[in-house]
Amino acid sequence: MIVALVATFLSDLSSFVSENFDELAAGLRRTLVVSAIAIAGAFFIGLVLGAARAARLPVISQLAAIYVEVIRNTPILVQIFFLYFGLPQVGIRLDAFTVAWVSVTIWGGAFNTENFRAGFEAVPNRYREAGLALGFGRLATFVNVTLPIGGRIALPSSINTYISVLKNTSLLYVIAYPELTTTALQIQALTLETVETFTVLAVTYLVLVWTMSALIRLLEARLALPEERS
Amino acid sequence: MLPDWVEPVARYMLVEGLVGTLKIAAIALAGSVLVGITLGTLLTINFLPLRSLIRLYIEVWRGLPILVTIFIIFFMLPAVSQQLEFDAVTAAALGLILWGSAQVAEATRGAVQSIPREQHEAAAALGFGWIGRHSFVIMPQALRRLLPPLVSLLVNIIQNTTIAQVIGATELLEAGERQSERLVAPAPIGLGEIHAFEIYAGVMAIFFLISFPLTRLAAYLEHRLV
Numbered sequence: 001m002i003v004a005l006v007a008t009f010l011s012d013l014s015s016f017v018s019e020n021f022d023e024l025a026a027g028l029r030r031t032l033v034v035s036a037i038a039i040a041g042a043f044f045i046g047l048v049l050g051a052a053r054a055a056r057l058p059v060i061s062q063l064a065a066i067y068v069e070v071i072r073n074t075p076i077l078v079q080i081f082f083l084y085f086g087l088p089q090v091g092i093r094l095d096a097f098t099v100a101w102v103s104v105t106i107w108g109g110a111f112n113t114e115n116f117r118a119g120f121e122a123v124p125n126r127y128r129e130a131g132l133a134l135g136f137g138r139l140a141t142f143v144n145v146t147l148p149i150g151g152r153i154a155l156p157s158s159i160n161t162y163i164s165v166l167k168n169t170s171l172l173y174v175i176a177y178p179e180l181t182t183t184a185l186q187i188q189a190l191t192l193e194t195v196e197t198f199t200v201l202a203v204t205y206l207v208l209v210w211t212m213s214a215l216i217r218l219l220e221a222r223l224a225l226p227e228e229r230s
Numbered sequence: 231m232l233p234d235w236v237e238p239v240a241r242y243m244l245v246e247g248l249v250g251t252l253k254i255a256a257i258a259l260a261g262s263v264l265v266g267i268t269l270g271t272l273l274t275i276n277f278l279p280l281r282s283l284i285r286l287y288i289e290v291w292r293g294l295p296i297l298v299t300i301f302i303i304f305f306m307l308p309a310v311s312q313q314l315e316f317d318a319v320t321a322a323a324l325g326l327i328l329w330g331s332a333q334v335a336e337a338t339r340g341a342v343q344s345i346p347r348e349q350h351e352a353a354a355a356l357g358f359g360w361i362g363r364h365s366f367v368i369m370p371q372a373l374r375r376l377l378p379p380l381v382s383l384l385v386n387i388i389q390n391t392t393i394a395q396v397i398g399a400t401e402l403l404e405a406g407e408r409q410s411e412r413l414v415a416p417a418p419i420g421l422g423e424i425h426a427f428e429i430y431a432g433v434m435a436i437f438f439l440i441s442f443p444l445t446r447l448a449a450y451l452e453h454r455l456v
Contacts, residue, residue, distance in 0.1 A: 082431065167295040188305070
């Protein structure tokens with residue numbers, strides 16, 4: 001009885017996927033493209049501003065702190081609303097794709113700035129002093145000493161931020177950017193196959209997120225600092 | 231000093247919106263803490279089937295975007311059974327509880343396991359059973375470690391209540407959106423003016439004023455207690 005029910009549901013699911021494959025694939029591709037842009041952007045922002053914060057560069061460090069606190073203490077959904085519905089009033093009109101990648105990049109960049117700042121600050125001062133004593137300049141010390149060690153310390157928390165970035169792209173539903181969630185809801189409205197739609201949507205996100213977390217563990221093991229390797 | 235349209239808009243956003251946000255956040259926090267601490271403590275029991283089930287719960291609700299969880303509760307459950315139909319506020323609170331309890335469970339497991347073995351043994355020697363041991367001896371000590379992540383969770387819950395806007399629950403962002411749309415309407419209802427910029431900036435400002443002291447508090451507690 002139960003086996004028969006499960007079998008029917010699975011065949012329902014597979015016909016649902018094959019009937020809507022093109023739309024679902026296009027939605028998934030947009031989710032992945034926006035996430036990839038945002039992850040690359042957040043990595044870059046985090047690296048630069050995190051280094052500026054850790055080195056306490058005047059002005060840049062304070063501006064970065066304000067950026068981080070504003071973004072971390074306001075909901076990303078409100079940030080998306082502000083960019084898409086608020087800015088046109090002052091003459092800045094951004095299309096859905098621009099708002100899509102800009103909003104998640106800014107959000108991820110703020111969290112990553114904190115991740116990298118904490119990572120760089122965790123590098124013992126004596127390492128930097130050793131670099132300076134060997135005749136490296138400040139920049140060379142950062143590139144050769146602080147970055148390889150602090151970057152590894154920041155790695156797990158920054159990958160968690162990238163996973164959150166991927167999950168947050170689902171919020172782009174509110175500006176009707178046709179990523180995975182928006183696409184799924186459109187299919188649901190047309191076909192009324194509610195259970196199938198949300199099962200496929202949930203499973204897709206779980207596969208993406210679980211793959212990324214498995215990647216964390218692999219990378220952590222590969223990039224662990226020599227003294228922490230077991 | 232302020233233009234005339236501000237006062238009624240601000241009053242609606244605070245009286246209807248902010249109150250709605252705080253209501254959803256309070257339910258979500260209470261539910262997350264209750265379910266999360268229970269599951270997290272059970273996770274320390276060395277019984278594989280139970281542990282795998284709780285692990286699955288944590289990984290699923292932590293892995294799904296909260297919006298998708300809320301969609302599942304709000305749109306999919308009624309399609310499965312008519313008894314599982316919830317209003318928007320309940321659906322949003324339930325979605326936040328599933329996500330929040332997964333976070334709390336993970337933090338609780340770590341906090342409970344950080345309490346030395348001897349505490350368990352001493353409590354057992356005094357005649358406490360498993361439940362008494364955990365409620366009166368282990369948990370009070372673990373709570374100290376749990377406090378900073380719980381304050382951070384509160385900040386995240388408050389911010390994530392805005393996701394309830396998507397299914398039309400009355401909270402701060404939804405209140406702001408309604409007022410912004412009303413002002414666009416012609417004269418008797420609105421003003422025929424666009425004020426989305428000021429309204430959404432205002433919503434951000436209110437969230438900042440609530441969240442910023444709490445994130446400072448979380449950082450301070452982390453520094454003090456651990």
